[in-house]
Amino acid sequence: MTTLTPQKPAIPQPGGDVAPAPGPRPAQDPAWRELVDAVRDSGQYATRPEAESVTRIVLSALGGHVVGDERVDLARALPEEAARVVASQIPATRPLTAAEFVDSVAARIEGATPATARWDVSSVLSVLPPLVGDELVTRILNQLPPGYALLFGRAELTPAA
Numbered sequence: 001m002t003t004l005t006p007q008k009p010a011i012p013q014p015g016g017d018v019a020p021a022p023g024p025r026p027a028q029d030p031a032w033r034e035l036v037d038a039v040r041d042s043g044q045y046a047t048r049p050e051a052e053s054v055t056r057i058v059l060s061a062l063g064g065h066v067v068g069d070e071r072v073d074l075a076r077a078l079p080e081e082a083a084r085v086v087a088s089q090i091p092a093t094r095p096l097t098a099a100e101f102v103d104s105v106a107a108r109i110e111g112a113t114p115a116t117a118r119w120d121v122s123s124v125l126s127v128l129p130p131l132v133g134d135e136l137v138t139r140i141l142n143q144l145p146p147g148y149a150l151l152f153g154r155a156e157l158t159p160a161a
Contacts, residue, residue, distance in 0.1 A: 031079035035131065043123030056085055057108045058124035063089030065096060070140050077132035098147030118151075126153035 040051035059078075063086035066074055075083040096104060099114075106117030129137045129152060141149050149156040 029079060029081055032081040035079050035082055035127065038127040038131075039124050042127050043119060045123075054109070054120045055082070055124050058105055058121050059085045060089055061101065061105050061108065061121075062086065062125070064092040065101065065144060066140055067091050067143065070136065070143055073136055074132060074140065077136060095145050097145050098151060101148070102151075121151050122153065125151045128152065129154075 036048060036052045036055055039055045040048060043051065043054065045051040059082055075087045078086060102114060102118045102121050105121050106112040106114055109117060109120065137152055147156065
């Protein structure tokens with residue numbers, strides 16, 4: 001599990017405006033770079049920009065579907081840039097099935113098909129458990145409809161009838 005440093009406080013500016021504290025740009029943030037590199041390796045993407053784009057798209061889609069304490073804890077466990085992507089999303093009005101979630105990601109990626117979007121989603125979500133911890137991933141999966149576990153690289157276990 002990765003330990004994150006607290007977010008930098010805002011710096012008051014003359015006239016009452018508030019500017020964010022100076023800090024590394026997302027591309028220079030080592031934790032963000034590690035996440036993108038993990039996605040690039042997982043998805044076998046040819047370039048870092050491609051892996052970064054997929055990472056942003058999938059995390060933004062996930063951010064709309066994880067709510068409550070799990071969303072807060074997920075944002076805390078992620079690198080700062082990834083946390084911003086997740087936390088900036090408006091919560092979805094209805095939960096999507098795993099297939100609908102993949103389709104929603106496909107709609108955000110130019111030229112994507114459901115098959116390539118599933119690859120993209122799995123490439124991002126499967127790198128999260130080692131980063132954020134299995135316990136948090138379990139809590140997230142408990143709040144999502146059935147079918148998401150496979151996207152996180154886990155077996156989908158169903159209770160016996």
